[in-house]
Amino acid sequence: MKKYDVVILGGGISGSLFALNLIKKKKSLSILILDKERQSKPKVGEATADLSSIFLNRLGINHLLSQQQQKTGLRFIFNEQNSSDKKDVLEFASPSFKTFANGYHLNRSVFDSKLLLECEKKGVTVFRPIELNSANFKSNKCILKVSCNGINSEIESCWFIDASGRFRYIKKKFNWADKKISLNTGAISAHFTSMSAPSNWDREDTPYWLKNALGSKSYATTHFLKSNSWWWLIKLDEFTSSLGVVYNKNKISVRDPEAYFLESIKQDAILCEVTKNAQISKINHLDSLPYICTKMHQNNVAVLGDANAFIDPLFSPGLEITSQQNEHLVFLLLDYFKNNKKNTIAWKKYEDKFLKTYLDRSFVYSNLYQFMHSYDLFSNATQLLFFGYQSFAVLPLRYFPSRIKNPLRFYKVDGWIFKKLFKRYHKIVINREKNNRKSSSLKQPVSYSGINIPNGFYILFKPIHLGLIWLYNYIKIESTEFYFLIKRKIK
Ligand SMILES: Cc1cc2nc3c(=O)[nH]c(=O)nc-3n(C[C@H](O)[C@H](O)[C@H](O)COP(=O)(O)OP(=O)(O)OC[C@H]3O[C@@H](n4cnc5c(N)ncnc54)[C@H](O)[C@@H]3O)c2cc1C
Numbered sequence: 361m362k363k364y365d366v367v368i369l370g371g372g373i374s375g376s377l378f379a380l381n382l383i384k385k386k387k388s389l390s391i392l393i394l395d396k397e398r399q400s401k402p403k404v405g406e407a408t409a410d411l412s413s414i415f416l417n418r419l420g421i422n423h424l425l426s427q428q429q430q431k432t433g434l435r436f437i438f439n440e441q442n443s444s445d446k447k448d449v450l451e452f453a454s455p456s457f458k459t460f461a462n463g464y465h466l467n468r469s470v471f472d473s474k475l476l477l478e479c480e481k482k483g484v485t486v487f488r489p490i491e492l493n494s495a496n497f498k499s500n501k502c503i504l505k506v507s508c509n510g511i512n513s514e515i516e517s518c519w520f521i522d523a524s525g526r527f528r529y530i531k532k533k534f535n536w537a538d539k540k541i542s543l544n545t546g547a548i549s550a551h552f553t554s555m556s557a558p559s560n561w562d563r564e565d566t567p568y569w570l571k572n573a574l575g576s577k578s579y580a581t582t583h584f585l586k587s588n589s590w591w592w593l594i595k596l597d598e599f600t601s602s603l604g605v606v607y608n609k610n611k612i613s614v615r616d617p618e619a620y621f622l623e624s625i626k627q628d629a630i631l632c633e634v635t636k637n638a639q640i641s642k643i644n645h646l647d648s649l650p651y652i653c654t655k656m657h658q659n660n661v662a663v664l665g666d667a668n669a670f671i672d673p674l675f676s677p678g679l680e681i682t683s684q685q686n687e688h689l690v691f692l693l694l695d696y697f698k699n700n701k702k703n704t705i706a707w708k709k710y711e712d713k714f715l716k717t718y719l720d721r722s723f724v725y726s727n728l729y730q731f732m733h734s735y736d737l738f739s740n741a742t743q744l745l746f747f748g749y750q751s752f753a754v755l756p757l758r759y760f761p762s763r764i765k766n767p768l769r770f771y772k773v774d775g776w777i778f779k780k781l782f783k784r785y786h787k788i789v790i791n792r793e794k795n796n797r798k799s800s801s802l803k804q805p806v807s808y809s810g811i812n813i814p815n816g817f818y819i820l821f822k823p824i825h826l827g828l829i830w831l832y833n834y835i836k837i838e839s840t841e842f843y844f845l846i847k848r849k850i851k
Pocket residue numbers: 369370371372373374375394395396397403404405406407408409412490492523524525526527529547604606646649664665666667670673676677678679680682
């Protein structure tokens with residue numbers, strides 16, 4: 361029987377990054393990754409956010425990252441009138457300045473397979489393609505029966521980490537329950553080659569973008585916001601782009617995903633132009649995106665990444681929470697190997713923190729779908745989210761790197777403020793719909809988040825700057841609503 365300290369089920373991005381981080385911190389550990397596929401497959405999850413970028417940039421895999429496309433920013437595009445005239449299209453954008461949080465567009469099949477090779481180079485054993493025939497979990501070890509390329513073997517391991525993604529091996533095996541959530545979304549996506557040149561559908565780069573961003577905005581993660589759905593456009597290299605839609609199943613019913621995907625592109629003035637003459641690959645459908653498992657560990661078993669929970673891909677948070685979980689789990693496992701016992705209090709805190717994060721995010725996302733088509737309301741809500749994210753998660757990492765373990769979640773007052781604000785945004789949307797009005801208070805066609813990471817002392821002022829941008833625009837929204845209210849009353 362072969363013996364390992366840690367067995368990881370799943371050689372996707374969560375499994376490989378976990379193995380790399382663990383072996384980096386304790387070289388003597390024996391780690392085995394088991395994956396059912398011979399080759400890494402193309403996947404969604406192709407853009408990194410600030411925290412996942414910081415995590416990746418620190419892992420010592422820069423030679424792999426430099427082969428992927430550098431992300432130049434975030435863009436949110438609104439076309440409430442479905443106009444084909446570029447001048448009617450509005451945009452909220454956040455160009456990426458040069459910082460320690462610079463991100464990537466990842467071609468996942470290439471990146472995932474290179475990560476696995478890197479694991480092997482660093483001393484991790486990888487078996488694939490395998491079939492896991494049985495697993496027997498005891499209080500401090502597990503015995504696995506595995507067949508790999510027709511050869512059967514028995515494996516003993518001290519720890520078992522489930523990183524099997526949406527297959528969710530451990531959740532099924534132990535019959536763990538999921539939390540009840542109201543968010544109810546599905547996604548359809550495909551890779552395209554030879555898409556239209558941006559000059560056919562996009563505005564030219566503005567002077568602000570040209571002056572500050574790392575590169576052209578065609579390499580920014582681009583979102584097209586619509587009523588109860590949003591599309592992503594992620595350029596992976598010169599020829600290939602990923603295009604996909606996430607839709608609110610509480611409002612949009614999709615019977616034939618492929619037909620819905622193609623028809624929606626045809627009906628949308630910009631997307632139709634973006635995909636004109638492009639070749640499309642296989643269309644993928646995920647019927648149900650969000651889930652949160654109530655448990656994250658038991659005895660010497662822990663779940664990681666999509667095997668544990670997934671909320672929504674808007675703002676690209678998937679790899680981000682996985683990275684934070686990764687740091688936390690590595691810390692807990694190292695503590696176990698040092699003391700030869702599980703620190704039950706620390707594990708409980710870990711589970712509670714992440715569960716709270718997932719629930720808070722599901723609350724935020726289920727509210728965002730109510731007004732995501734509205735330029736000024738969505739931009740304003742996003743600006744406030746950016747303020748919280750930058751002030752309490754990203755900026756502190758500049759000087760306190762170990763804080764990356766702590767996922768962002770609401771405390772009492774901030775949660776209450778968001779609840780009230782989301783209610784208010786929703787009410788404004790309903791009022792506008794009743795009176796046949798569209799987004800009106802932000803007159804400029806392109807507005808910017810103001811996000812960058814200043815050096816030294818100036819970093820302290822950044823949260824104030826971001827907060828003031830939110831407040832200024834919120835006052836503009838309320839003043840416009842007040843103006844229309846008075847106008848209606850006078851009539
Ligand atoms: C529509 C959509 C868009 C997204 N966009 C983004 C984004 O832009 N940015 C972002 O950060 N995140 C995004 N995400 C989330 C991101 O895709 C996932 O969080 C990430 O891929 C999870 O990685 P993972 O390794 O946990 O799972 P996976 O990548 O699914 O890997 C699981 C691995 O386990 C293996 N496996 C499965 N079952 C078994 C088994 N029984 N035995 C052995 N091996 C097994 C599989 O072969 C695979 O290699 C998106 C998600 C969705 C649904």
